[in-house]
Amino acid sequence: MALELIGKKVGMTQWFDGEGRSVPATVVLVEPAVVVQVKAPEGDGYAALQLGAGAVEERKVTKPVLGHFRRAGVSPRRHLFEVRVGDPGAFSVGQEFGVDVFAPGERVDVTGVSKGRGFQGTIKRWGFSSRPKSHGHKWIRRPGTAGPTGFRKVIKGKKYPGHYGADRITVQNLEVLKVDVERRLLVLRGSVPGPRTGLLRIRKRDA
């Protein structure tokens, strides 16, 4: 089951793995999720769970959405998201999932929005090389040619300066180093996209 939960990036630290080696680690605060709606192929056309996570004041939820939570009989949550499942019959509305769905040693995929970097040149955005700063050079960080001579147009998708960052990025196959059920914390090996406090989706990897 490829269950997905929502979490928040807390920050990075170092961790000691089983062999005592120090490895880079990211701490994620996982919000417990509750099943708000079970979508079945009959009626909905596909099988999925609609999950709600995160605390929110009731007055901040719009009336239609509040009604949706009322019907499920759960208190309103800040985030609503869907997770595709194989067998929707195995789940029921009101069922809760916490950090304990993850176990140390397991692998997860983490999706988030990377840090926004604004308008950037080709060197930072696409990894172009810069040219020498001296020895008669005039253009150091410019993008270079747009294409062959006589071609009369620029190929679509040409790598140019522009907005960089704030993209949806998924990092796959991160090892779970520790699960702290009490504090709802997850320690993952490696880095995850986005700034601290950034919203993340943590997906269990199928074995």
Added chain:
Amino acid sequence: MTGMDDLIHALEAEYKREIPEFRPGDIIRFYERVSEGARERLQPFEGVVLKISGSGTRTMVTVRKVAAGVGVERTVPVYSPKLERIEVVKRHGIRKGRPYWLRRVARIHKIG
């Protein structure tokens, strides 16, 4: 958001343990767990502290000794579970935080 570092520190507290206080210039000895096949033994390493970097459970220490005429420097995490214990052999009143000049001192045990 406030308190996020506290969350990390709370997790790191798991690695916290009693470590004797030492400063750059002191002579320390640490015992490292070395596994040889199925057997595990403790390997001591004694030398002068050249550098202490980092803070909390992420502190690293650089220790230098001269083994068989060759200078050997090792940098290890102080709170690594691989280190069985750390002992302070001799304390020196060194004023510098990074006493790299000790690399040129032949008889380190005589300084201070």
